Amino acid sequence: MRRIVAFSFLLLSLLLAEQSAAQQKPAPDKAASSAEKKPRKLTRRERKELAKRAEIETAGQQARPLSERDREMSESFFVDGVKYVLLEDYNKALERLLKAYALNPTNAAINYKIAETNLLSGNLKDATNFAQSAVKLDPKNAYYYLLLAQIYTSQKQYDDAAKVYTSLIHDVPGSNYYLFNLADLYMAQGKLDEALATFDQAEKQFGxxxxxxxxxxxxxxxxxxxxxxxxxxxxxxxxxxxxxxxxxxxxxxxxxxxxxxxxxxxxxxxxxxxxxxxxxxxxxxxxxxxxxxxxxxxxxxxxxxxxxxxDIDDKVRILVDYIRQLPNPKLNATALDLAGITMRVHPKEAKAFAVAGDIQIITENKKDARDSYLKAIHLDNSKFQIWQQVVLIDAELNQIDSLQRHTDQALELFPNQASLWFYNGVAHLLKKEPTKGVKSLEYGRKLATDNPELLAQFDTQLGDAYHELKDYPKSDAAYEAALAFDANNAQALNNYSYYLSLRGEKLDKAKEMSGKLVKQFPDNDTYLDTYAWVLYKLKDYNGARQYLEKALKTSTDGNVIEHYGDVLFQLGQKEQALTEWQRAKKTGEASALIDRKIKEKKLYE
Known part of the structure; x- marks a missing residue:
C-alpha cells in the first residue's frame, strides 16, 4: 500500500528559488566559527532596534528601483545571515538579514528567512509578520505556507494554521499531500468531523x-x-x-x-x-x-x-500484576509456572530471575526464591534490593554461614548500606565471633544515625555482643540506648534482664524489665524462663518454680529444664532436681556444669 510522507519545510529552507545563483552559500570559516561566542536570544530592546533600523532603511529604498549594486549587497547580506542561522547565532543572523531586507524588502526569500530566524529566537510576533509577507510576495511557494502554519501552531492559533494549510492546498499546485497535515491538525483540535472529511478527501486523491x-x-x-x-x-x-x-x-x-x-x-x-x-x-x-x-x-x-x-519486559509487567494479587490459592500455581517459564526462556535476563524470586517468596517458597535471586545477582550484581532479599532469607532460614558469606560479598559492592553491616554483625555473633561482630555493628551503627529504628536494633545487638566480651558497662549502655528509643523492645528487655541476673546485678531493675515482658507475653516460654531466673537470683524459689513450670508446658529447651532442676534443689527436692538435670543433659543444650551437678548431686553455679 502506498504511503504519503509530508516533507519538512525546514530541510529545504536555507536558500529558496527567489535568490539568484549569485546567492550560493560559502563554506563557513572554521576558525571564525570556533571563535564565536555561545548564541543567545535577542532581547526585546535589541529586536525593536533592529526592526526600526530596517524600517528606516526600507523607507529610503522603496522610492527608487533596486540597483544592481543594491541587489548584490542584499544577496551578500542574505548569504551572511544564512551562515549565522546555521551557526545558531540569531543575533548576528538577524542583523545581516534585516540589512538585506532594507535593500530589497519585496524579496520573498529574505522575508521568509527573517521569519524563520525570529521563530528560532523566540520572537513569534515578528516571525508571524514576516512569514505573512513571504506568502503574499510568493503565493506559490509551499515552504512559506508551512513556516507560517508552524508559527501559528507554536502560538496555539490552530484555526489560523488550518486556514494556512487550506490556502496552501488550494493555491499551490501539487500540494494535496498536505491534506494529511491539515487532518492531523483538526484531530489535535478535537475537530473530528473536519478531520474525517479531510482524510476522505486525501484518500480520494491518493487511494x-x-x-x-x-x-x-x-x-x-x-x-x-x-x-x-x-x-x-x-x-x-x-x-x-x-x-x-x-x-x-x-x-x-x-x-x-x-x-x-x-x-x-x-x-x-x-x-x-x-x-x-x-x-x-x-x-x-x-x-x-x-x-x-x-x-x-x-x-x-x-x-x-x-x-x-x-518481550521480557512485557512478561515482567504481567508477572508484576500477578504479584499484586498474591498470595492467592487460585493464582499461586499459575504465577509460579509463568515465573519458571520466564526463567527458562530468558536465561540471560537478570530481571526474569528477580521477578521469579519475588513470586516465590510471596508464595512461601523461600529457598527457591533465594536461588532465583542469586541467579539474578550472577547476571547483574548491581541491584542492592536483590542482595537485601537474599540476606533477609538467610536470616529467616537461620543459615548463618550463608548469611555471613552473602553479607561479605554484598558489602564489597555496597559498603555504605547499614543494614548489610547489621546482618554481617549478627552472623558473626551467631558464629561465636563477638569481636568481629562488634566491629561490623559499630561501623554500621555510624551509617544508621538517620534511622532511629535501625539504630535501636544495632544497640540491641551490641548489648549482646559486649556481654559476650564481658565488657558489661558497654553492654548495659547499649541496652539502655535501645530502650530509650523503644521502652518495649522485647529483645533488649529480655536479654538485658537475663544478663543482669547472671551477674547478680541490678536485680530489681531486671525483675521490673522481665516482669513487663511476662505481662505482655504470658505464654512465651523464653520470657517466663528469664523472669523465673531473676526471681531465683532474688531467692524467690517458689515464685521461680511457678513460672518455670508454666514455661515447661511448651518448652523442651535444656537450659529451662536445668533451671527447673536448680530451683527444685534449692527447695530441698534433690532427687527431683537430679532427674531434671539428667533430662536437661539429654537435650544437649545444658550448661557446662551439668555433668558435675549430676555426678556429685550438688548445685553448682
Missing amino acids: PIDEVSFKKQQIYLKQNKLDKALQEGESLIKANPEEVRYVLAQAELYASNNRPADAIRVANQALKQDPDNPQARMILADVYRQQGNAAESEKQIKLAFESPAL
Whole structure:
C-alpha cells in the first residue's frame, strides 16, 4: 500500500528559488566559527532596534528601483545571515538579514528567512509578520505556507494554521499531500468531523492508506461509532491480508468492546497466519479469563510466555500484576509456572530471575526464591534490593554461614548500606565471633544515625555482643540506648534482664524489665524462663518454680529444664532436681556444669 510522507519545510529552507545563483552559500570559516561566542536570544530592546533600523532603511529604498549594486549587497547580506542561522547565532543572523531586507524588502526569500530566524529566537510576533509577507510576495511557494502554519501552531492559533494549510492546498499546485497535515491538525483540535472529511478527501486523491485507516478508527471510537471503527479495521485486513498486525489490532478492538466471540475468531485468524504469535495468545487469554474459562486462559498465557517473541519486559509487567494479587490459592500455581517459564526462556535476563524470586517468596517458597535471586545477582550484581532479599532469607532460614558469606560479598559492592553491616554483625555473633561482630555493628551503627529504628536494633545487638566480651558497662549502655528509643523492645528487655541476673546485678531493675515482658507475653516460654531466673537470683524459689513450670508446658529447651532442676534443689527436692538435670543433659543444650551437678548431686553455679 502506498504511503504519503509530508516533507519538512525546514530541510529545504536555507536558500529558496527567489535568490539568484549569485546567492550560493560559502563554506563557513572554521576558525571564525570556533571563535564565536555561545548564541543567545535577542532581547526585546535589541529586536525593536533592529526592526526600526530596517524600517528606516526600507523607507529610503522603496522610492527608487533596486540597483544592481543594491541587489548584490542584499544577496551578500542574505548569504551572511544564512551562515549565522546555521551557526545558531540569531543575533548576528538577524542583523545581516534585516540589512538585506532594507535593500530589497519585496524579496520573498529574505522575508521568509527573517521569519524563520525570529521563530528560532523566540520572537513569534515578528516571525508571524514576516512569514505573512513571504506568502503574499510568493503565493506559490509551499515552504512559506508551512513556516507560517508552524508559527501559528507554536502560538496555539490552530484555526489560523488550518486556514494556512487550506490556502496552501488550494493555491499551490501539487500540494494535496498536505491534506494529511491539515487532518492531523483538526484531530489535535478535537475537530473530528473536519478531520474525517479531510482524510476522505486525501484518500480520494491518493487511494487507501493504512495509517489513515488507523486514525479514522481512533476518530470513530472517540465518536462512539464502534461499527464504523470495526468496518475500517476489516477493510485494512482485506486490503493487507499478509499483515498480521492489522488482524491483531482488530482482535484487540473486539476484545476491548465486549465482543468476545469476534475477538476469539480474529485472534485465531492471526494464529493461522503466525502460529507462534504471542500477542494473539495474550488476547485469547484475556478473553477466556473474562468469560470465566480459567483453564483455557491459563493455557493461552503459558503458550504466550513460551515464545521468545514476547518481550521480557512485557512478561515482567504481567508477572508484576500477578504479584499484586498474591498470595492467592487460585493464582499461586499459575504465577509460579509463568515465573519458571520466564526463567527458562530468558536465561540471560537478570530481571526474569528477580521477578521469579519475588513470586516465590510471596508464595512461601523461600529457598527457591533465594536461588532465583542469586541467579539474578550472577547476571547483574548491581541491584542492592536483590542482595537485601537474599540476606533477609538467610536470616529467616537461620543459615548463618550463608548469611555471613552473602553479607561479605554484598558489602564489597555496597559498603555504605547499614543494614548489610547489621546482618554481617549478627552472623558473626551467631558464629561465636563477638569481636568481629562488634566491629561490623559499630561501623554500621555510624551509617544508621538517620534511622532511629535501625539504630535501636544495632544497640540491641551490641548489648549482646559486649556481654559476650564481658565488657558489661558497654553492654548495659547499649541496652539502655535501645530502650530509650523503644521502652518495649522485647529483645533488649529480655536479654538485658537475663544478663543482669547472671551477674547478680541490678536485680530489681531486671525483675521490673522481665516482669513487663511476662505481662505482655504470658505464654512465651523464653520470657517466663528469664523472669523465673531473676526471681531465683532474688531467692524467690517458689515464685521461680511457678513460672518455670508454666514455661515447661511448651518448652523442651535444656537450659529451662536445668533451671527447673536448680530451683527444685534449692527447695530441698534433690532427687527431683537430679532427674531434671539428667533430662536437661539429654537435650544437649545444658550448661557446662551439668555433668558435675549430676555426678556429685550438688548445685553448682
